[in-house]
Every structure is written in C-alpha cells, then in structure tokens.
Amino acid sequence: xxxxxxxxxxxxxxxxxxxxxxxxxxxxxxxxxxxxxxxxxxxxxxxxxxxxxxxxxxxxxxxxxxxxxxxxxxxxxxxxxxxxxxxxxxxxxxxxxxxxxxxxxxxxxxxxxxxxxxxxxxxxxxxxx
Amino acid sequence: xxxxxxxxxxxxxxxxxxxxxxxxxxxxxxxxxxxxxxxxxxxxxxxxxxxxxxxxxxxxxxxxxxxxxxxxxxxxxxxxxxxxxxxxxxxxxxxxxxxxxxxxxxxxxxxxxxxxxxxxxxxxxxxxxxxxxxxxxxxxxxxxxxxxxxxxxxxxxxxxxxxxxxxxxxxxxxxxxxxxxxxxxxxxxxx
Numbered sequence: 254x255x256x257x258x259x260x261x262x263x264x265x266x267x268x269x270x271x272x273x274x275x276x277x278x279x280x281x282x283x284x285x286x287x288x289x290x291x292x293x294x295x296x297x298x299x300x301x302x303x304x305x306x307x308x309x310x311x312x313x314x315x316x317x318x319x320x321x322x323x324x325x326x327x328x329x330x331x332x333x334x335x336x337x338x339x340x341x342x343x344x345x346x347x348x349x350x351x352x353x354x355x356x357x358x359x360x361x362x363x364x365x366x367x368x369x370x371x372x373x374x375x376x377x378x379x380x381x382x
Numbered sequence: 383x384x385x386x387x388x389x390x391x392x393x394x395x396x397x398x399x400x401x402x403x404x405x406x407x408x409x410x411x412x413x414x415x416x417x418x419x420x421x422x423x424x425x426x427x428x429x430x431x432x433x434x435x436x437x438x439x440x441x442x443x444x445x446x447x448x449x450x451x452x453x454x455x456x457x458x459x460x461x462x463x464x465x466x467x468x469x470x471x472x473x474x475x476x477x478x479x480x481x482x483x484x485x486x487x488x489x490x491x492x493x494x495x496x497x498x499x500x501x502x503x504x505x506x507x508x509x510x511x512x513x514x515x516x517x518x519x520x521x522x523x524x525x526x527x528x529x530x531x532x533x534x535x536x537x538x539x540x541x542x543x544x545x546x547x548x549x550x551x552x553x554x555x556x557x558x559x560x561x562x563x564x565x566x567x568x569x570x571x572x573x
Contacts, residue, residue, distance in 0.1 A: 263413055284441050286409045286448060319434060321441050322533035329514045353431065356438075356540065359504075360511075367512050379430065 254298060254307070265291050266317065270298065275308025284321035292327035300334045306342050316349035316377070317357055332368050349375045385477050385551065385559050386462050392549055393475045393563035399466035407451065407461045407478075412444045419465065432472070435541040435566050439474050440465065442534045443562070451478040452557055459553060468565075475563035482558045485550055495535055496545045507536045542566055 257270040266281040277299070285291050313335070320328075338344050348361030358374060365372040386404060389395070400422050401415060416437055423433040440463075447461050454460050462477040480488070498506065510533050539546070547563040 284445075286412070286445055319438065321438075321445065322537050323445065325511070325533055326514060329511070333515060354434075363508050363511050367508070367515055 254302065257295060257298065259295075266320075268295060270295060270302075272298070272302050272307055275306060275311040277311070277313040278316070279314070280316040282319045283317060283324040284319065286323065288321070288323040288327055292324075292330075296327055296330050296334070299331060303334050303338050306338065310343035310345070311338070312345045312347075314347045314349065315361075316347075318351060318354075319357075332364055332370060336369055344371070346370055346372045347375050348372050349377050351379045352376050353379070384458060385561065388549070388551065389462060389464060389475050389477050389561045389563070392547055392561055393464070393466070393473050393565075394468070395464055395466045395473065395475065396468060399464050401463065401465040403463045404460050406454070407444055407447045407463070409448065412441065412448070415444065415463070415465075416440060426467070432566060432568065436465070436472055436474065438541045439538045439564060439566070442538050443474060443476050443564075446534050447476060447478045450480070450484070452481050454479060455554070455557070459557075459559060471565040471567050473563060473565045475561070477559060477561045479553060479557050480550075480560045482552075482556050485558050485560075488560070489548075489550065491535060492546050492548055495539050498539075500543065503536060503539050507533065507540060510536060538564055 254272045256272055257268060259265070259268040261267040261281045264282065264284045266279050266283045268280075269276065269278040271277070283291075315328075317324075335344070335346070348364065350357035350361060358376070361372060361374045364370070365374070386402075401418060403411070403415070405411070419436060419440060420433060423436065444463065447463075451461055459479045461479075462475075464473070464475040466473040466475070495503065495506070535546070542564045544565050544567065549561045551559040551561065553559045
C-alpha cells in the first residue's frame, strides 16, 4: 500500500502513514468543516492495514493542538478500527497534548478508558511563540 | 429593531466589538475570522489558553451556522457574528435563520445543558464519545451525521464554563431567527 504524507493545511493536520514501517502520525490543528472528506481515505487505508499489518509493529502518534468536534467521528472510527488489530501485533499509541491543555488531555483519557487500547498520554512543552 | 441590535442587547455588546460581521458564512469567512481572532488576541497579550477557548467556541458556533443555518431570505435574515471584549469576559454571539421545526429540540437541548453543572457537562461529553465509539452503521449515516458527533454545544459549554444565553424570534411561518451568546471569563485562567 502506498504511504501517505499530507503536509499541514490551513485547518488540517500533518498526516503521515508509513505502512511499511508501521509509523502513523497526526499532528497539529484539525478543524475542517467536512472532516470526513479529509480523513476518509486515510481511515480506509488504515482499516485495510489493521486487518493485516505489513509492518512488524505499529506506532501511532496523535499530537493535536486543537480539533473541532467534526474531527471526532473520523478519530473515533480510527480507534474502533485499532481495537480490531490482531492481538499478537505490537501496538503503541501515543496521545500527546501541550502542557496545561486539559481538554486535549481529557479526550485522550476518555479514549483510554472507553476503548481497550493501550493509549499513553504524553505531555509536551508549549512551543515558544 | 434589527436582529443585530437584538443580539447586542441580549449580550450587552459594547459600542465597538472586536469583530462584528453580518453576511454569508462560508468556510473562507470562518478561516479569516479565526485568523483575525488570533492576531487580535496576540495584540491584546491574551493567554494562549484563553485564545484557544475562543478559537474553539467560534469554530463550533460558525460551523453550526454553516451546517444547520437556513437559506437566507433577505438582508435582515443574514447570519450575524460578534466577538466582544468586556470588562471581565469575552463574548461570542451569533444569529442565524433556522427551520422552525428545529426550534423545540434545540431549545430543549440548550435548556438541558444550561441546567447542568460542570461535572454533568463533562459526563455528557464522555457519554457522547462513548455512544460514538459504538460500531456505526455506515449505510445509515447522513452527510451531517458523518461530520458531526453531536458534540458542538457541549464542547462550547465545556470551553466557556458558562451558560448559554439564547432567544428565538419568529421570522416567518416556517422559519425562526436564532440568537445565541456565550462568554469566556477572563479571570478564570489567571495564574
């Protein structure tokens, strides 16, 4: 499967899906009006990968600085899909939030408690403005 | 009195709000508004945390209008948006035409949220996420449900930590003009 790299847009995050290495990254702000249009292709390919992971292990990083509620549905679809990853496949999920950003942190905690996934919450320093 | 004046009166808007807009709401307008907001808050020396709260509420507010607003019938029923700085708070206020059949459900939802305390709002948010984490039947999804988790108003309230002020003004047999305001307390995040 062809890798995906999408640079950060005006209201969309940086996305990297390396299906050979099993490395996935979602970083930055995500507040498109029609979030599904942006995420559908990514989610579809990720779902195919999850059924039969081609990499020896999978590492996913979510590092959102902000996202709108419209981003929630595709994100939830990703988490639901990740729950179906073969049990013996090493999976690491990192949910990063900027220090003091309780809303993003809380959301990571919710996903952690509401799914069976091992989501590691990681606090990052706020970048200098 | 115009709906703009009604909204200003509802939320005690100052004579010169930071942003006052009346016209079509498009994705381009939303992005421009958010960009203006960031620049203004930066000039005001406002904390990043407060700016993000305002950014978040404005996004939800304007995307709601884009998603659910009725087609405008004339100049008077154009959507309106105000961002105002007051002594101890920032106010985000909007107005848009709405299909009258949506009013009872919307009113009930806002009344429900306004009756909740902070803990209950957090729990409501968690419940919606839990609901959305169920296996979705993709064949039953509509364009709106695919792009909305039903979290917009809860998210606005979580960020604001205050209650909604709202009013419905009948415009025609089938439509009503919906005025909505919410504030962010400046002092809450002083550290």
